[in-house]
Amino acid sequence: QVQLVESGGGLVKPGGSLRLSCAASGFTFSDYHMNWIRQAPGKGLEWVSYIGRSVSTIYYADSVKGRFTISRDNAKNSLYLQMNSLRAEDTAVYYCARDDYGGKFDHWGQGTLVTVSS
Amino acid sequence: EIVLTQSPATLSLSPGERATLSCRASQIISSYLAWYQQKPGQAPRLLIYEASNRATGIPARFSGSGSGTDFTLIISSLEPEDFAVYYCQQRSNWPFTFGPGTKVDVK
Numbered sequence: 001q002v003q004l005v006e007s008g009g010g011l012v013k014p015g016g017s018l019r020l021s022c023a024a025s026g027f028t029f030s031d032y033h034m035n036w037i038r039q040a041p042g043k044g045l046e047w048v049s050y051i052g053r054s055v056s057t058i059y060y061a062d063s064v065k066g067r068f069t070i071s072r073d074n075a076k077n078s079l080y081l082q083m084n085s086l087r088a089e090d091t092a093v094y095y096c097a098r099d100d101y102g103g104k105f106d107h108w109g110q111g112t113l114v115t116v117s118s
Numbered sequence: 119e120i121v122l123t124q125s126p127a128t129l130s131l132s133p134g135e136r137a138t139l140s141c142r143a144s145q146i147i148s149s150y151l152a153w154y155q156q157k158p159g160q161a162p163r164l165l166i167y168e169a170s171n172r173a174t175g176i177p178a179r180f181s182g183s184g185s186g187t188d189f190t191l192i193i194s195s196l197e198p199e200d201f202a203v204y205y206c207q208q209r210s211n212w213p214f215t216f217g218p219g220t221k222v223d224v225k
Binding site for chain 1: 150152154156160161162163164167168173174205207208209212213214215216217218219
């Protein structure tokens with residue numbers, strides 16, 4: 001069965017950095033696009049970033065552009081999110097989501113909490 | 119950016135009743151709309167994609183309709199496990215955006 005397991009969250013000070021990982025199993029990782037989506041405490045969902053199957057296509061939300069970098073390693077069945085210059089407003093649960101064809105999030109991980117606070 | 123508006127914000131119903139949730143887009147998005155269900159402490163789950171297609175394993179009591187700018191999710195007869203928050207999401211234009219959610223709670 002499809003499994004997505006995020007890791008790497010934690011408490012970080014404003015201006016700090018964090019790298020999230022998402023380990024995929026139960027499907028051919030290289031066949032799917034992948035996304036990061038976040039949810040601030042008690043709030044709704046916000047799409048953060050997308051990476052295509054072949055890595056050639058990458059998109060970011062304006063709120064994270066220039067600070068976050070998405071990447072993937074198809075040989076390791078893994079998705080990553082490098083987060084730099086973190087701000088309090090980046091505090092959220094970060095989900096990785098499998099993407100069937102550009103915006104159809106058909107499987108989600110359980111999420112990892114990132115807290116940005118001094 | 120395409121803004122999605124969901125109504126009502128909260129829907130208070132009893133088990134067995136019919137739930138009708140609405141989602142309106144700020145511009146035409148064809149049928150590029152999905153619906154997700156989220157329960158407390160859980161990740162969202164895809165229910166409906168391309169406005170009217172049920173995702174794998176989703177019960178037939180969930181149905182979606184609409185195109186253009188106006189969309190509807192109907193739960194024909196609420197089961198106890200259906201009380202949750204429901205989000206719509208568009209994939210017509212970058213960035214992908216979600217609506218603010220409709221909470222379906224027990225009356």
